[in-house]
Amino acid sequence: MDELDRNIIGLLGADARMSVATLSRRLKVARSTIQARLERLETTGVIAGYTLKLGEGARQGRLRASVLLTIEPRAQAGILQRLKAIAEVERVFTTSGRFDLLLQIACPNTQVLDQVLDQIGTITGVRSSESLIHLSTRLDRAV
Numbered sequence: 001m002d003e004l005d006r007n008i009i010g011l012l013g014a015d016a017r018m019s020v021a022t023l024s025r026r027l028k029v030a031r032s033t034i035q036a037r038l039e040r041l042e043t044t045g046v047i048a049g050y051t052l053k054l055g056e057g058a059r060q061g062r063l064r065a066s067v068l069l070t071i072e073p074r075a076q077a078g079i080l081q082r083l084k085a086i087a088e089v090e091r092v093f094t095t096s097g098r099f100d101l102l103l104q105i106a107c108p109n110t111q112v113l114d115q116v117l118d119q120i121g122t123i124t125g126v127r128s129s130e131s132l133i134h135l136s137t138r139l140d141r142a143v
Helices: 002-014 020-025 031-043 078-085 110-121
Strands: 064-070 087-096 102-109 126-133
Touching: 002 020, 002 031, 020 031, 064 078, 064 110, 078 087, 078 102, 102 110, 110 126
Parallel strands: none
Antiparallel strands: 064 102, 064 126, 087 102
């Protein structure tokens, strides 16, 4: 990736609906160049898709939490299979350090969050968990 690729990604990160023509004008390169770069970035997996980013208005009424899990050795595949069946689990990350997995969870209320945490705690291979409830977003630079 060169500077042009990073600039394209930066502009699309701010507005995924930006047209090729607008990208071309802003970056002062030919439309065909932008189109070719986009196709290459998509084919190589740098750009996996185009999406929208929900604002705080859409997140209201959703309780978000991060859950840190310590798991038994060689239990990850089975645990991931079970986590995929829990709709409130949005993302699962492997981590380094004290914890093995980091889960991102979204629930409509504390009762559902409590049920989800209980459900996660009963999964075979989960040794321990620690939950962090998200209170407010102070900075969000996610692309």
